[in-house]
Amino acid sequence: MYDKKIDEKWQKIWEEKNCFHAVTGEDKKKFYALIEFPYPSGAGLHVGHARAFMGMEVLSRKKRMEGYNVLFPIGFDAFGLPTENYAMKTNTHPRVVTDNNIATFTKQLKSIGFSFDWDRVIDTTDPNYYKWTQWIFLKLFEHGLAYKDKTYVNYCPKCRVILANEESQGGVCDRCDSEIVQMEKEVWMLKITDYADKLLDGLGEVNFPPRVRLEQENWIGRSYGAEINFKVNNKEDVLTVYTTRPDTIYGVTYMAIAPEHPILDKYKDEISNYDEILNYRKEAAKKTEFERVELAKDKTGVKVEGLEIVNPVTGDTVPLWVTDYVMMGYGTGAIMAVPAHDTRDFEFAKKFNIDMIQVVANKQGDKVDLDKEAYTDIEDGILVNSDILNGLSVADAKNKIIDYLEDNKLGKAKKNYHMKDWAFARQRYWGEPVPIIKCPCCGLVPLKEEDLPLELPDVKDFVPGEDGESPLAKVDSWVNVKCPKCGMDAKRETDTMPQWAGSSWYFLRYMDPKNNDALASKEALNYWQQVDCYNGGMEHVTRHLIYSRFWHRFLYDIGVVPTAEPYARRSTQGLILASDGNKMSKSKGNVVNPDDIVKEYGADTLRTYILFIGEYGMAAPWSENGVKGAKKFLDRVMRIESLITDEKIESKELDRELHCVIKKVTQDYEDMKYNTAIAAMMSYVNVLYKQEKVSKEYVKPLLQILNPVAPHVTEELWEKLGFEGYIFESKWPEYDESKMIADEIEIPVQVNGTVRYRISVPSNVDEKAIEEIAKSAEALKNYMTGKEIKKVIVIKSKIVNIVLG
């Protein structure tokens, strides 16, 4: 029987021998497996963590047995709000809270038997670690990729705290449920948009699941179009718009600008309804982003009286409207509206009785009924009512009009992105201090490298100040410094970095975690190169994964790291749902604690069950009965001992089964199909149980291929059966294809597509012979009456189909 004592016995041995330590530079092929390091919350380890980590755990153990030098590290992403909030509530220093939580996580992880390299543990809140987070920030600053800019932030007046977007969903504060307000503040930004093309094109160099790739592409949101200059009638100014449909320029019937557009301020004296527009602007500003989306169905706007815009191609003048469906933050904050071919413009034009001109027709040239809807399905449209573009396809028309605009200096081809620059600041205590000094005469002055790390001051009071001021602002002794450039009185930047900072490069630190002279040595970086396989959740695909790819590409560009992309392959694990099919949550009281499972059924049971639950990438509900099933299987494996004999009993059947299961498991692990790998091993165990006695040779490889999933049970049995050394150090078994072939195989025969009978054929005969055997079968006569064979299809060693007619 498998019980907890076996776990403890082997975990102790692994720990004492430091078995899974990876040595940099070893003369073996390297394999770097990475899991998203956990945030050490007070709630402790979750079964979801266990599932997320188990995928790479199995691969790591397998790769070690295959002779690779495996780096499989663990660490803690420990800066962040929950710890700080808990610290405030309990009046404990976040350092203490963090240390306690890390201790709990470590104990839990070890109790599951993960084969992490415990010598390389990192903690993002350790000054020796965040020294290098700050160093990268200074490099970004040096290269003009970190800058300060005014932007709107979410502020909770009750908690006196600035919240991240994800902490203020639905326009209310996460903690106190009160309304958040938008506040303008000057904050640090990182110019990730400079890397938009590289981040998109880099997706071609890596092996990411299609879903992940698509989400990243959508997030970056590159579009190709044109910037076109429309002249303001009787003025020197032009109104520049961005459009992806320059081909529809003959269909423009009005122009629209965002309420914040500066042209309104410039010409306020000429706009007769300026008051009305100001009013509209105020109303729009009041709406939170949430409301703007909620009210998206109903278009609003105000016509600008006194300004008209000239279409640069037709020379016609069209009216100008202000509307909040145009955003200042995307493109130029102004659009050319083509209601006949854009849903939003169509709705707007309908509501305000604006003309529409159809300029794209479908291939049949049918007229579109513009009373009902816009014609946006333009895949194979033909241009009409468009002078020089008439008769062209949409694609050709786009090229032709862009050439025309460029030749006449009226506009130019232009790429645009969805992605915005990264707001890189939080007004909190528990984060990396930004290593910048604000000097009244030198401006923003970076700290010198030798002055890093800039450590957090040890304070008692880390409650944020009024109006979203960082708690660091209250620490005068820390804030007031001399400018490193001119020596005058200056102040430190009091904002800290957001939680995403530390996780944007941690995978590099694992390569050389104790280095004090660089984020990692050149030797380590060149040896480990990049992460071979990175597993994590879908929720991190558009943030962490993009941010870290950005930092890594930047470090590559400045010659710090040897590869452009940090992760060669990405995989994702599915959610573990509660047994009722809902998400596990504390409030629902349906959370499964991995400790309880380990205690009652053993670590290997938890490991086996979690991998057997279903396809690795899919969500699956927890089942206590399933856990018991996994335990039952492991007990069956333990009891194989009683079947074992020292005599050599050779069995062709067992040979075949054994080599098949080795092949299947070897491949399935690689493809992360753990559920079917375990099913195959269960089948093999069932076959062993059918034997009276089994030679050791038939059990040894089974233990080896099962070892990555159930390391405790297999190590125990390995020792009991007297095999040499430790199983985790043994060589991965090989399979012999020739032993997998049976002498005779059974092939199903279909008649007109339905299986009617089976034939037994020697495995080495060709298609022609199989066809003859199938046709000569007695059973076929029952279906032949009044019919003849029209065709016979033979798929070798799979199926025969005889078509009668």
Place this chain on the structure above:
RNA sequence: GCUUGCAUGUUGAAAUUGGCAAACAAGACGGACUUAAAAUCCGUUGGAGAAAUCCUUAUAGGUUCAAAUCCUAUUGCAAGCACCA
């Protein structure tokens, strides 16, 4: 609203990528062992039918010698984005 996935027994799921649908497990039922229970072991288990056989992968069509798998439409569910010009 748009985009992308997904839909298979009572349940978790398999199906070599177009080739025997339901492997493996859970549950249920029956049997052995036991004073009894647990554990263990052995059977049965998609539906209809006495049987031969027929039906069955959300629904309706289509392509094919052959479809859970490919195509079209519909329905339901999930995720992402959300006035992106």
